[in-house]
Amino acid sequence: MPDRPTDEAPATIADDLPHEATATIADHPPLRPVHDRVLLKISGEALMGPQGYGLHPPTVERIAREVKSVREMGVEIAMVIGGGNIFRGLQGSAQGMERTTADYMGMLATVMNALAMQGALETLGLHTRVISAIPMDQVCEPYIRRRAVRHLEKGRVVIFAAGTGNPYFTTDTAATLRASEMSCQAIFKGTKVDGVYDCDPEKHPDAKRYAKVSYDEVLTKHLRVMDASAIALARENGLPIIVFSLDAPGGFSSILAGEGTYTRVEG
Numbered sequence: 001m002p003d004r005p006t007d008e009a010p011a012t013i014a015d016d017l018p019h020e021a022t023a024t025i026a027d028h029p030p031l032r033p034v035h036d037r038v039l040l041k042i043s044g045e046a047l048m049g050p051q052g053y054g055l056h057p058p059t060v061e062r063i064a065r066e067v068k069s070v071r072e073m074g075v076e077i078a079m080v081i082g083g084g085n086i087f088r089g090l091q092g093s094a095q096g097m098e099r100t101t102a103d104y105m106g107m108l109a110t111v112m113n114a115l116a117m118q119g120a121l122e123t124l125g126l127h128t129r130v131i132s133a134i135p136m137d138q139v140c141e142p143y144i145r146r147r148a149v150r151h152l153e154k155g156r157v158v159i160f161a162a163g164t165g166n167p168y169f170t171t172d173t174a175a176t177l178r179a180s181e182m183s184c185q186a187i188f189k190g191t192k193v194d195g196v197y198d199c200d201p202e203k204h205p206d207a208k209r210y211a212k213v214s215y216d217e218v219l220t221k222h223l224r225v226m227d228a229s230a231i232a233l234a235r236e237n238g239l240p241i242i243v244f245s246l247d248a249p250g251g252f253s254s255i256l257a258g259e260g261t262y263t264r265v266e267g
Contacts, residue, residue, distance in 0.1 A: 031257035035186050037076040037152060039179040040067065041172065042190045044085035044113055046246060054085060055116050064120035066252040067157060071126060073253060076152040078182055079159045080175040081117060083109030103167035107134060110171060114161035115139065127156045133165030145181050152182060172230035180237045187239060188255065190246030195263035196223055214267045225265055240266040
């Protein structure tokens with residue numbers, strides 16, 4: 001004989017949990033992002049991990065997982081990665097190489113890093129596109145602004161490579177340029193420290209961290225956030241820059257939800 005229907009609500013997982021566990025679930029709702037579309041800028045050195053050169057696969061995978069956590073929040077995300085772990089144009093120029101040639105070599109290094117990050121992201125199940133400012137059709141797409149925007153709208157992680165495609169401009173400037181073109185709401189710069197300090201916190205234990213700092217203060221006080229061209233471009237377009245530590249697990253998603261420790265550059 002079938003059971004008689006009742007007006008009781010169906011049992012849930014929470015019904016089987018102790019009261020304390022149920023309270024914990026209620027007290028920790030899912031993180032809600034402050035922004036819908038952002039650009040993540042990281043240096044090439046961030047991919048080295050404990051090594052002194054090149055790519056450290058476990059570190060690349062860890063950063064990819066941070067990106068995945070943000071993508072799962074529904075945030076559209078673009079990336080710009082430097083090339084200093086492989087070749088830095090300024091260092092090549094300082095050693096006697098022609099500056100233009102050295103810068104182009106640095107751009108090619110960013111393409112290699114972008115492809116490495118693409119591989120790590122796709123291993124985690126994310127759809128990605130590497131878009132290069134220097135055409136190289138066999139490995140990545142050429143930069144077309146409207147196509148890049150469409151990739152973001154479709155939920156793909158877009159990795160911009162080869163800087164601006166021009167010598168004498170850094171990947172910091174490229175990040176600000178692409179963020180402006182993509183109508184990103186903020187640039188998130190992942191570093192080894194949890195914000196902007198008035199001096200190097202690794203050398204000076206009494207270094208002061210700024211919770212918020214203006215573009216002009218960054219320029220006049222020579223704070224190490226981004227180069228002057230990038231800061232000036234961000235100021236002209238009213239694009240905030242959030243500096244945070246990418247070393248802390250789950251840090252990117254927390255910062256994007258307005259939690260954690262970071263420095264906001266704007267105004």
